[in-house]
Amino acid sequence: MDALSWGAICATILKQFMPVWIALAATFALSISFKRRLGLYGKLFDSTVGMIGFGIVMFWVFTALFAPMIQMYDVLTQIAQLKNKVPGTALPDGAGYYILGGDHLGRDVFSRVVAGSRVVIQIAPLATMFAFMVGITLGLPAGYYGGRLDTGLSFLANLVLAFPVILLFYLLVTPEIVKTGLPQYIGVVLFAMPLLFLVLLTNSRFYVTPGFRNMLVGGILLIGGWAYLSLIGEADTRVNLLPAALDFIHMPGNILIVFVSVVFVNAPTVFRIVRGIVLDIKTRDYVSAAQTRGERPWYIMLWEILPNARGPLIVDFCLRIGYTTILLGTLGFFGLGLSPESPDWGSTINAGRKLLTIAPHPAFVPALALMSLVLGLNLLADGLREESMKD
């Protein structure tokens, strides 16, 4: 069979992404028709920039969701004749095409990029959320109480921020250090924060109705504690707390470490942002009113200050997912953490960069994918900022 022309390649790609187009069209149609009832999310559809950003982000989210339907070949199948072949090359048995060419091992570039979106879409938002919970749980009291607590926590945050990120990654992710269990111990501390956050959140809200409060907090502690123990514990590592039968979250060791290091790097910045906002908001009248009413500090922090800080935090959340994506790519680029076979974009760029001048497409395609996702998140954040300022 002949190689495909560029037009045919584009047509095939468009056809492959069909489930994504349908899902995108449905999302946009529904959101635009109900936009007046959807709050800030609905207002997003008033701004062109926000809509473009949202579209790009959702494109990758749906790609990750429908990845098994979109990708054409297995991500690890190697066909020796197709090593470094240009886009549109036909398979040797004539059964199909590598529409975006083959990489240095003869794997399909298109399928790998599609599968790689799964890794990014799974890790980046979740890691960012954890970083936010850590940052909020520590930033609120630091800003609200001030004094020694603030000095101490700010010093720690500045310390982590002064650490060169790449050095930190190299120190945390190397096999020798992983063997000592250190990243897992950091994970033990970091992952306890979301649990603490949820408990504080519900406890401060329902303190006046002890019966309901006890039930709720107990439930959170039971389910959250189980999830926590099962997340941090992994068989055959230093931290192995639950018996195998109860351990329902199986995170491969290196993904956990990537996760921990990304949260660790992001949390201090979130802490600083939250602390800054709290310092500003705590001088407002409604905070004094709550204080006069005799509300307890955690209620004021979590139910008076935090909801009023949501605007800047949502915007920063979007930006930070983009930044986390960049960090994940950086880890992959240096071959740290994720296995070299993993189809994630950073590792693929790393594998392709050595042959860049001969066969550029294996690195070029994931590079474009990563750039478009981060660009989408940035535009989305910009749109949200613009719309939330209009209130």
Add this chain to the structure above:
Amino acid sequence: MLKFLGRRIFMMLISAICITFVVFFLTNLAPNLEKVAKSEAGSRISDEEVASWLEKNGYTQPLLKRYGEWLGVAPGWTWSDENGVTTGRCIAPGSDPVTTPRYCGILQGNWGNSNVFKSPVSTVIGKRLSVTGVLMFWVMVTMVPISLLIGVMAGMREGSRTDRALSSFSIASTATPEYVSGVIMIVIFASSVTGLKWFKGTSASDVSDITFQNFFLPVATIALYGIGYIARMTRASMTEVMTAQYIRTARLKGVSFRNVVLKHALRNALIAPFTVIMLQFPWLLNGVVIVETLFNCKGFGWTLVQAAGNNDIQLLLGCSVIAVLVVLVTQLISDIGYVFLNPRIRIS
């Protein structure tokens, strides 16, 4: 002002000590030391031999003591074997143990020896830093004026077409990390795909061979990522200044737009970007490591990757000292500069 300065410098030293201690702790964990022993004394040695090698080389002392030795505030270890030959941290092979100084650490200028490059760490780092220094110089020379210009032009008339175009450009450039823009630029300017072989995709060369062809792509790659961020900050600061009362007064007085921007707005709008540029250094360090790996340019970032990848403890410690100092000193400069530029800030 002096008190503020003293406190900042004191905090900076404390941070430096804390961070270097953490790096020291992480690089001196047991598995790392075992690897060092095996690479120095042969890879097939038994566990007992590893233990005795570590003891002979002062690695079995308490961590704090060894950190003190490395820093140069504790006397170096000595070891006398059964033949009465004394070796020690500060005793160079073949020299007389009696005449050597007791202290030898970072503070005394002894940075240890690199296992990978087989030469003193200070010479390795010095040589590599000069390459990176040249790279950084050109990055700064291109990045700062371009980003300030873009930011001021965009913020001058908020919402105009120029603003839209320049803001989109800066968003796009912040969304393109170095390893992406580097790949794209190599593909466009240095590969056979487009046929434009204007620049070289690698700059595996010494300081002596700095040419436009070699250095353009690495410099452009690092600068591009920084430009977007600084430009956005400058734009934000510029739009804020342009809505200030005194600008309106100047406009109503009949001062031309050009003069308002150049004489009234610019000075105040450039205070915030100064801090941003200074705080950009840690990110530049990141970019330097990525770009030097991508373009195979043998500078500081490349050395750091080599040291980390080959478990070269002394070199890694040396690199981290430099990196941490760069970060902390720029933070200090940005704090001082902020106070200096903005007389409204009073810090008691």
